[in-house]
Amino acid sequence: MGDWEGVRLHVVTGKGGTGKTTVAGALAMALAAGGRKVLIAEVEERQGLAQLFDVPPLAYEEQRVASAPGGGEVYALAIDAREAMHEYLAMFYRLGRAGRALDKLGFVDFATTIAPGLRDVLLTGKAYEATRRRTGDHFAYDAVVLDAPPTGRVVRFLDVTTSVSSLARVGPINRQANSITDLIHSPRTAVHVVTLLEDMPVQETADAVAALQAAHIPVGAVIVNQVRPPHLAARSLPAARRGRLDHDDVLAGLRAAGLPASDRVVGLLTREAADHAERTALEKTQRTQVDELGRPMYELPRIADGIDPTALYELADALAEQGAV
Structure with missing residues (x-):
């Protein structure tokens, strides 16, 4: 059990x-x-x-x-x-x-x-x-x-x-x-x-x-x-949170995926990434508080x-x- x-x-x-x-x-x-x-x-x-x-x-x-x-x-x-x-x-x-x-x-x-x-x-x-x-x-x-x-x-x-x-x-x-x-x-x-x-x-x-x-x-x-789950690699989260993802990297990623690539789309994605990074940081803080309760913790998707x-x-x-x- x-x-x-x-x-x-x-x-x-x-x-x-x-x-x-x-x-x-x-x-x-x-x-x-x-x-x-x-x-x-x-x-x-x-x-x-x-x-x-x-x-x-x-x-x-x-x-x-x-x-x-x-x-x-x-x-x-x-x-x-x-x-x-x-x-x-x-x-x-x-x-x-x-x-x-x-x-x-x-x-x-x-x-x-x-x-x-x-x-x-x-x-x-x-x-x-x-x-x-x-x-x-x-x-x-x-x-x-x-x-x-x-x-x-x-x-x-x-x-x-x-x-x-x-x-x-x-x-x-x-x-x-x-x-x-x-x-x-x-x-x-x-x-x-x-x-x-x-x-x-x-x-x-x-x-x-x-x-x-x-x-x-x-x-x-x-x-x-x-x-x-996080949609960005951990190493990218600090830059994303500050809205400083590399513009050319985002453009290249859009083109590689066959998606519309323009400055407007990059701007929208950068703002979405900033929101996501902010939420990820807040969730990390909350997870730490849960850990401090000293009880077994399970996560469900x-x-x-x-x-x-x-x-x-x-x-x-x-x-x-x-x-x-």
Whole structure:
């Protein structure tokens, strides 16, 4: 399992717009390679996984959404707090249909309002159950990937079981909260943070890593998404950044490529090269800041044509090649 041997629950978070759902899907595909069975679950009611895997909207039941190389399988689930509450009431209080009758009276909304953390306990509780479920002598899933809320809310989402545990000091709710807390704070969990090489995402990543560590929640890797390869040789970047690329060299390159060669085109290319060099320098600075976080770092390429199931295989391969699995 690469860098994360023994991890059963992989939580994926990141600032909005960094592509955390895509990365979560790629990680699930990578984990499933070689004949393993992996569950990926979402909690934000956005149906992002259905779009990612190009399947109909997910329901509150696990369904197969993709095959992985070597005979692996990826299953997906949209965790809904209301359905989780019905399941919870049936499992721990034997209410069955009576639980759904309570819902008609607004019980779920009432319960999650007076105990706001209860909603997150229901959501994380379903992932917890999937990590420990067994089929005979084996786990039902070799790993569970949780597409979690963004970095600004992830610590509260994962650690809210502590407050609920103190709210309900005895009974099934207390036991469930304590069990989830034990899993989240154990080496069986790793929280991976997705970022871009830009100021705000990197800063939020640093803040999230610090907050997770302060809460004693295991931090996994920092996954840098949408990395663009440099289009200029390293030795050319300083001159390009200053707008001083050799005019004759650019003209010669255009002619060799069979492209229009004129002073106007050279001027346009020189300005584009300056922008590219500036961005490359900024990304180098951001990469250094990510390195300083002291966590394993993986890089995923920017895929210009958009993300589809085929692209997920490419991203999963990139994670595997870097030792993520």
